[in-house]
Amino acid sequence: MARPVLRRVGAAEEPRPRVAHLDRDRRLVEAAQRDPARFEALYRRYLAQVYSYAYYELGNHHDAEDATERTFLSALTNLHRFEERAQPADGEGASTFRVWLFRIARNAVANQRRAERRHPTAPLEAAPLIADPLDVEGRVQARDEAAAAWRAVGRLPGDRRRALVLRFVDEMSTAEIAGVLGRSEGAVRVLIHRALRAVARQLREEGS
Amino acid sequence: MTFAGRDALEVDALRTDRYLESLLAAHERRAADAPADPDLDPSVRDAATRLGRDLVRLHPSFRFEERLAARLAQVAASMRLPAAAGAEGVTIGLLPPALPDADVDPARDPDDVDLEVQAGLQAIPRPILIGGALTSAALSIAGAAWVAWRRSRPPQTRLD
Numbered sequence: 001m002a003r004p005v006l007r008r009v010g011a012a013e014e015p016r017p018r019v020a021h022l023d024r025d026r027r028l029v030e031a032a033q034r035d036p037a038r039f040e041a042l043y044r045r046y047l048a049q050v051y052s053y054a055y056y057e058l059g060n061h062h063d064a065e066d067a068t069e070r071t072f073l074s075a076l077t078n079l080h081r082f083e084e085r086a087q088p089a090d091g092e093g094a095s096t097f098r099v100w101l102f103r104i105a106r107n108a109v110a111n112q113r114r115a116e117r118r119h120p121t122a123p124l125e126a127a128p129l130i131a132d133p134l135d136v137e138g139r140v141q142a143r144d145e146a147a148a149a150w151r152a153v154g155r156l157p158g159d160r161r162r163a164l165v166l167r168f169v170d171e172m173s174t175a176e177i178a179g180v181l182g183r184s185e186g187a188v189r190v191l192i193h194r195a196l197r198a199v200a201r202q203l204r205e206e207g208s
Numbered sequence: 209m210t211f212a213g214r215d216a217l218e219v220d221a222l223r224t225d226r227y228l229e230s231l232l233a234a235h236e237r238r239a240a241d242a243p244a245d246p247d248l249d250p251s252v253r254d255a256a257t258r259l260g261r262d263l264v265r266l267h268p269s270f271r272f273e274e275r276l277a278a279r280l281a282q283v284a285a286s287m288r289l290p291a292a293a294g295a296e297g298v299t300i301g302l303l304p305p306a307l308p309d310a311d312v313d314p315a316r317d318p319d320d321v322d323l324e325v326q327a328g329l330q331a332i333p334r335p336i337l338i339g340g341a342l343t344s345a346a347l348s349i350a351g352a353a354w355v356a357w358r359r360s361r362p363p364q365t366r367l368d
Contacts, residue, residue, distance in 0.1 A: 036288060040284075043280055044277075048267045049265065051266060052266045065268060065272050072276060072280060076280055078313070103316075103317075104315050107316070108314075145258070146262040150263070167228060168259045168260060169263050186218060186221075192221070196255045196256055199255045
């Protein structure tokens with residue numbers, strides 16, 4: 001939970017202090033910077049998010065685990081470099097640590113891709129596993145629909161796909177996605193809008 | 209694209225963004241859908257609803273989670289080591305190529321980073337303490353020599 005704090009922002013233009021929201025991970029990050037053993041709390045908090053991002057990008061569990069491992073090892077050994085830059089515009093509950101972590105994850109995934117020389121164009125293998133916990137007939141259709149949606153996302157160009165995964169899977173704000181992808185918020189909004197239109201078109205063509 | 213067209217696109221993108229905000233908030237409340245701007249493109253709305261339902265978050269296996277947790281704990285312990293006894297020693301790089309490169313900001317855009325430097329992300333030597341270990345070894349040898357010298361001396365007898 002973000003803690004509101006009074007902070008003077010741009011004193012020349014704004015004579016009154018404005019309420020800003022501190023990075024919600026601030027306490028954990030500071031503890032981990034003092035004692036690396038405390039990094040575990042951040043690891044547990046973000047493991048599924050980083051792993052999901054890597055999985056949707058790489059398309060298989062093995063590569064996703066490799067990228068996840070590299071991401072967290074890199075974050076731990078470089079935590080002293082991290083500087084919190086929370087801004088009011090980031091919104092309630094935003095985390096600049098999460099943005100930093102996902103920038104590392106994005107690089108780890110890119111390196112993995114370079115090493116493997118392949119792209120996630122094939123349908124993701126986990127689709128049946130997700131929609132199939134107690135396979136009953138009614139779930140088969142849901143599983144097929146999920147696979148079609150994932151195929152449509154997998155066919156998007158790089159940043160459109162990443163923006164959708166960060167928005168829907170990791171539930172990031174537009175500001176956070178902009179931080180991860182190194183784009184403006186306006187550009188991210190347009191990116192996501194276009195990506196959704198492309199997915200809609202793709203699903204329509206598939207008739208699903 | 210004309211200015212008018214660009215403006216229209218940005219307005220549509222803003223509408224989509226607002227809908228996604230309310231959709232994701234609705235998911236937190238476990239609601240199926242969220243109210244949408246009537247001007248929002250219905251195909252975009254349907255696609256967003258669909259992805260909100262089908263793009264689920266995944267969790268790695270428990271085995272992987274615990275293995276990585278143990279690895280991180282090990283690395284964290286080695287990072288704390290310089291503060292412990294023997295920290296006065298110098299660190300030198302030895303095997304194995306496992307940890308990320310401390311000289312490269314891991315959050316930098318890969319396009320901005322020399323590929324050879326980036327390759328170092330996979331290969332950094334593990335630092336080890338050597339000065340303290342040498343001191344400790346030297347003391348042990350000196351101790352052993354002193355004990356040997358003592359034993360080689362004939363026992364002194366008292367002259368009283």
